[in-house]
Amino acid sequence: xxxxxxxxxxxxxxxxxxxxxxxxxxxxxxxxxxYRQEPGEGPVLLVTVxxxxxxxxxxxxTFQFGDARKDSSLHITAAQPGDxxxxxxxxxxxxxxxxxxxxxxxxx
Amino acid sequence: xxxxxxxxxxxxxxxxxPVAFWxxxxxxxxxxxxxxxxxxxxxxxxxxxxxxxAVDDSQLPKDRFSAERLKGVDSTLKIQPAELGDSxxxxxxxxxxxxxxxxxxxxxxxxxxxxx
Numbered sequence: 001x002x003x004x005x006x007x008x009x010x011x012x013x014x015x016x017x018x019x020x021x022x023x024x025x026x027x028x029x030x031x032x033x034x035y036r037q038e039p040g041e042g043p044v045l046l047v048t049v050x051x052x053x054x055x056x057x058x059x060x061x062t063f064q065f066g067d068a069r070k071d072s073s074l075h076i077t078a079a080q081p082g083d084x085x086x087x088x089x090x091x092x093x094x095x096x097x098x099x100x101x102x103x104x105x106x107x108x
Numbered sequence: 109x110x111x112x113x114x115x116x117x118x119x120x121x122x123x124x125x126p127v128a129f130w131x132x133x134x135x136x137x138x139x140x141x142x143x144x145x146x147x148x149x150x151x152x153x154x155x156x157x158x159x160x161x162a163v164d165d166s167q168l169p170k171d172r173f174s175a176e177r178l179k180g181v182d183s184t185l186k187i188q189p190a191e192l193g194d195s196x197x198x199x200x201x202x203x204x205x206x207x208x209x210x211x212x213x214x215x216x217x218x219x220x221x222x223x224x
Contacts, residue, residue: 004150042112042199042215043151088150095164096213098150 003027004091004099012105016078021102023089024071030092032065032072037086037101079106110134112216114200120222126188129219133181133202140177141213142185143199151199157183187221195223 005024013019023032031050035043047056049065049072056063060083062075076083084106090096113132121127133140138159143151154173156164159180168175172191177183187194197218203211 041217042201044215045212048212090150095153095156096151098152100148100150 003097004089006087006089006099006102008102009100010103010105012107013079015080015106015108017106018075018077019079019104020073020075021087021104022071022073023099025091026070027091027093028069029097030069032069032092033090033096034063034072034074035088035090037088038084043086043088076104079104081106081108112200112202112214114198114216114219116219117217118220118222120224121190122224123192124189126186127190127221128187129185129198129200129221131183131185131200131216133183133200134214137202137204137214138180139203139205139211140183141201141203142175142183143201143215145197145199145218147196154185190221190223192223195221197221 003025007022031048033048034046036046037043047063049063052067052069054065060077064073086101086103088098088101090098115130119127140157142154144154145151153167155162155168155175157177160177173187175185197220199215199218201213201215203213205211
């Protein structure tokens, strides 16, 4: 059973475009994390959101946690080739439950 | 400061052979995790250690998988015998402490296992 659904699964865009990826669940999480993973490497934590409705910004990345703490979104403004990677969301229920990820490719 | 170290980075074996993966967590991190990541999937927890105690091994297939964390530092994950379906990336992660609002988990680069 996949508790966290991520969409889209794949995204290929041009440099400078904006994008949003989504992480949805029917379960409530005490916190939710977003990771970025590059080929041949482990995931690297980008942000942790804890409070329903919380919005966090990390340079060109904006993360939002849903009011009910069941879903989250990641918005990237003016994407750059360096943003290319696999973006994973993970919900905390004691242990981390990961989604399948969104594979982002940003072309110059 | 060194991150989580894993070895080997790549391993190719024939089915029914044994294989072992090694992980050295970040110094001072009490909690150690082993994850399995299949192609196109997110990581799935296999086992979590608090110091030397396995506090959650509910997802570890105990018929063929085993793990140990002697002295609460390094850890080894073993598969015996390996099956074709075990081909995946095995990730190790560590954090200062475990808990409900998890400490940041720092992941190693993983070991990519191919079973022929």
